[in-house]
Amino acid sequence: MSVLLGGLGDALSRTSQVARVLTLVGAGSEDVDRGLPLVARRGPEHWVIGIPVDTRNPLDSRTAAVHGAALAWWATRLLAVSGAAADMVHARFADDASLAMADAARRSGARFAFTVTPDPHRHTARRHGGLPDRSQSEPAEALRLDLHRIFVADALVDRADLLVTILGCSGTAELPEPFPQPASEHSHRPLAAPPEGIAPFEPAADKELLATGLMGRLFAGGERADGLDPAGQKLRVLVSVGRLHPVKQQDRLVEAWLDAGLRSSTTLVLIGGSAGHPAAVETDMRDRIDKLLPADPSARRRIARWPALPDRQVRVLERALASGRWCGPALYVCPSAKEEFGLAGLEAMEAGLPAAGPDGGGVPHYVRDGANGFLLPTGSVAELAGRLREPCLLPAEQLAEVAARGRGTVAAPFSAAAKAESPAAEYTAVTGHYAG
Structure with missing residues (x-):
């Protein structure tokens, strides 16, 4: 995910519709102890910003909920800083950290986009569906975490001003089953399906x-x-x-x-x-x-x-x-x-x-x-x-x-540059802001 967001952020910042990209990441106490900067510049208008998290371990689906309030607090204050005020906040993963970003977007007056896929509903059905095999049954904690991810994904869909799905994957056709909200005749929210892509490899002297x-x-x-x-x-x-x-x-x-x-x-x-x-x-x-x-x-x-x-x-x-x-x-x-x-x-x-x-x-x-x-x-x-x-x-x-x-x-078709143009246009349509 970090590679994806890094390359996408670089490409977005070079489009005419986007003035600046801030990529927000969790920064645990170990990162701070090692002297890693909380603010790093990847490109002329792409910045990676670490949000302090009171843990030495990486955030995951089991721990993100504990730190959700702190993440939302820090992100809200960051988005109030001059030059960091966001028109659009985009989250790609169905977890409590994304839910915290949705809260920060609402508090700061930004629009919120969420990348929605049939997972975790599809994954939960496959993992826990049918009669349990006692020799391979999942523990109750695994079921609780999977059901919580479904709850979080539903909440993110409900809060989103723009829904993004992944072009060409089976999930596009399957989306209405776990998420009937976007397909409802009463829904006026846009549903975008931009192409995926990778950043070009740039060889160096070493x-x-x-x-x-x-x-x-x-x-x-x-x-x-x-x-x-x-x-x-x-x-x-x-x-x-x-x-x-x-x-x-x-x-x-x-x-x-x-x-x-x-x-x-x-x-x-x-x-x-x-x-x-x-x-x-x-x-x-x-x-x-x-x-x-x-x-x-x-x-x-x-x-x-x-x-x-x-x-x-x-x-x-x-x-x-x-x-x-x-x-x-x-x-x-x-x-x-x-x-x-x-x-x-x-x-x-x-x-x-x-x-x-x-x-x-x-x-x-x-x-x-x-x-x-x-x-x-x-x-x-x-x-x-x-x-x-x-x-x-x-x-x-x-x-x-x-x-x-x-x-x-x-x-040809899977470049990061091609991938960036489509969401940039969708952001502009939803926010009404154009950087050019």
Whole structure:
């Protein structure tokens, strides 16, 4: 999300309709102790501003409610500062932090936009629907959190002056079922569906040095949790990038990788999660993966787990993997239960990696299975394991052809600049303000 908002904010600030962009993020006590600035300038008219939060851990769906009042208080005062007064406040995620931003927008007289998708209603129905299987039943706390997210999403929809959904994903057609409000004949609020996009990769002078360092770290030794055995350097590499969260299903990917017998012919790299003070959901996901890894040391030596990297490092690493200079053919894998669009997959495709993602949600909007990428059934470990074998067994030349077509798919229509023009026009229509 931080990568998405950073690139989108940069692009929005360069449009003629937008004078200034403020990207608001939570700043915990650890950030302050480390001396991270609460105000940072990303571009001429794009600023990232940290809102102080009394916690050392990252905000997540379990803790955001505790800090909602403080977030709203700080944001309201920020938006009263000269030069920071907002015409439009836009939140993209259905959580209590977004609800706090909606409160701040109302108090400061700004309009409020919310990106609405069928999640969390769809996710909750899949996760808790039907008769419970006692061997795999979700704890009551998980159900409580999912129901709370539904409550928050409904509240955000009710408060929004502008609703934004994601163009082309299955959620656009499914939206009226969980959210009948926007589709009601009595609703006069606009519903926009701007295209998604990624910021262009901008190589720097140190790109080669950075790539060499990252690949050296990756194959530093299988005895390390973040390293791979150099003896497997010519094997195919599966890489997955994303926040550690149950909906991202990294544990399911590890289990499918093991069940499919791919540990003998591939290595697996997982990137995501805090390097300092992980949120509870991150710790839980890491524990699940630890329990899955067998005592067989050969398997442990072929899986590497890294915390989240800056976006530029991820994109340099993906290019290094795609080049084939340091390892065998590489494949990007997203095992999520759903992706409303899948921007991380687009970045991997743009880097030259063949990409595989879930066969539901937004990924099928731009991936044609077997042509420019691969679609995976991620609803069960057995289905995922069976389908994951196929691209891993393809000849290297055929995999390269898929990667080339994938890169061509991303080249034109999915740029951040194209993505910014549409919401900028919607903001102008709702607020009546034009910066030009």
